[in-house]
Amino acid sequence: MTRTPARRLLALALATAIAPAWAQQPVDPQAAFAVPPPAQAQAPQLAPGAGSFTVSDIRVDGLQRIGAGTVFTYLPIERGDTINQSRIGEAVRALYRTGFFEDIQIGRQGDILVVTVTERPAINKLTLTGNKDIKTEDLSEGLNDIGLSEGETFDRLALDRVTQELTRQYNNRGKYNVEIEPTVSRLDRNRVDVTIAIKEGKAAKIRHINLIGNEQFEQEDLTDTWESGESNWLSWYRRDDQYSKEKLSGDLEKLHNYYLDRGYVDFSIDSTQVSISPDKRDMFITAGMTEGEVYTISSVELTGDTVLPKEDVERLVLAKEGQIFSRAILELSSDAITATLGNIGYAFAQVNTIPEIDRDARTVGIKLQVVPGPRVNVRRIVFRGNTRTSDEVMRREMRQFEGAWYSQAAIDRSKVRLQRLGYFESGSVNVETEPVPGSNDEVDVVYSVTETTSGSFVFGVGYSQLAGLTTSVQLSQNNFLGSGNRVSVEAQRNVYLQRYAFSFLNPYFTDDGLSLGYNLWWREFDNSEFNTAQYSSTNAAGQMVLGLPITESDTISALVGIDRNQIFAFRGSSPESIVDYIDAVGQRTFHSWRGELAWARDSRNDFLQPTRGTLQRVSLETTLPGSTVEYFKLNYEFSKYWPISRALVLNTRFELGYGDSYGDDVYRTFCRSLGGQPLPPPGADGGDAGDPPGSEECEDGTVFNRTLVATGLPFFENFYAGGARSVRGFRDNTLGPREAAFNSSFLQPIGGSLKTVGSVEMFFPQLIKSPAARVSAFVDVGNVFRDVDAFESSELRASAGVALMWRAPVGPISISYAYPLRSQDSVRDSNGRVTQQGDELERLQFTFGGAF
Known part of the structure; x- marks a missing residue:
């Protein structure tokens, strides 16, 4: 199993901590952690009167678990050897280095060499308790790498040094109150139980940071990007007030870069002092510096083999003569050159920056030496970790091809396309280039993935405030049998809906990426239980969907289908306008030939949890001539993700929908x-x-x-707003126009032909350390209007709140709490009767169940 970097560092630190000082030369691996022999054993004496003699036989006494053959393997004496005190000393040291024995005595019985040993006990059980900051699996693996694990030989000195190293590790994390208490319990048959009890304590908090010598810049500007910071009201989330030696080293490097990016070539950090309070709870950091003078660029020269025309490469150099020196600009220039060369096959291109400093004139001359290296072919593209998804499904997303010149841009684009499939965990797609042994102009490109749940089988596990308990059987698979095809079969029933549906989509019906899909469904729908007007309907439809990519991020799609919609509405219970519409048409069953054209642009970097990119979609849906009623619907959706920082992602969303009839009323x-x-x-x-x-x-x-x-958009095609998927904090589908039935004062939501909804949402992906969950804060705005002429900005509703989204194994869970910022209260007359229905608020909203 491949260890994480944290595990490797921990294992290395622990191994270094217990390596004895005298072990400077290669020894047997099992002897790497041996205890140095006691002083009295360095020159053992034979029995009185013994001198040099020839060994006729060798006997080993005291063995319990270790075989005599193991002793003979490490013993540098064999039968027939003539030995003396010097050879005896070598033998004792060799056996001690194995780490198997606590005591070794060598004597003679006649011409027989007698080796008497006391074995070190074996570790029966190793228990770790109290560790939270360092994971148990990481710690156990680090201990296992140095031989401190169950079944291995116990070494007291190794345990003591591991205890010291763990204390140092916790100190580096700012926990100076840590207590590590190892306990060794003796058992029968020369065994021990080892328990390492850890009391981590609380991390020391940084109370004050003091920079000395900064004359040109304020301390707040210098420490703005530091990971270390003085304790403040946001430290509970950012944890920036917890002292760490590694974090402080990185922050001081940022300070150095800050000055270098502004021309202070001679900047230096003269001293760093970290002090701690007597109770080891507060830290105080002081750093002294010398700023120096500002340097300018005297010349910029491009040398070496540029491969491309030199003037084309020079355009990539951002540093110009007369500018203030900036290392960041030089790095950007170097990266631009290497990226350009990397896109035409020079995978190992380098740009060496050679500065020539004139301290008298306060100038720096820059030479950029281009070393392109060999032009590289991609021999093979390898996929790892895809246990379900076939290689073909992943290979068709590749923009880097085997046998073609290496292109970094194509490799990066291929990675993004894999992430957008939705088959893999967010951020789990990694790419590496591996040199081909024996060749300096070929590489293999390796994509490693971690697959996620791309489908689900759900049976009776749905609940929402709108629908209540949902009993359903749904089998959906976005990656059916690893083929990339999407298949869904569903039977669903709740208080307002019975639905049976089947859908299929092949995203690569042709090799060019033409997708083909089919939808079949039948449903009985009771709108009165859906927070909308009181009528019911029975629908059936069959559709065919085609999609064609026209660029890397643009797709056009078309839908054709036929559907049947039977409406049941009654005067006295349904709103008057609905009953009048049905009476005007003269029938309750609406037949439609339906078509839809859509264009979409998707540049998001991930399907499940994007952190950057844009999604836009424009669609025109219309019934064709010959349908019972003729109408169209236009819809525009926009969503953009802005990476604000490593821990924050801003999402802005907007949706606009409009519909109307065409032809004669x-x-x-x-x-x-x-x-x-x-x-x-x-x-x-x-x-x-x-x-x-x-x-x-x-x-x-x-x-x-x-x-x-x-006339106008049919009532059963109206837009609705309010609820968890539009304007949170308002009951689902209750915003917009309302109308009463005949001889009734109860106003029912009837939707409208114009919908406008927007949202600004800030995601905190690091607040919950799980790739399947994230927390956000949002502001939603929107409403539905009867038609364009009825639109008034003053009628827009708004809310603000927080939300939790979790992709649980049983289905997605969404919980939000919203506070309405702009809402409408009910209006009553002098008799207390409602003359204008107010908004229906629902601050806590959640949904549970369904498929990914």
């Missing part, structure tokens, strides 16, 4: 007799029911006539 006139009984509508006696109002006359005796018009 549909008219229908109703006449009533004196007795109140309806007469046959126009057209029943040969008239034209589609004529404008007034073109038909009612029969004799009529006292009332009414003409209904079906």
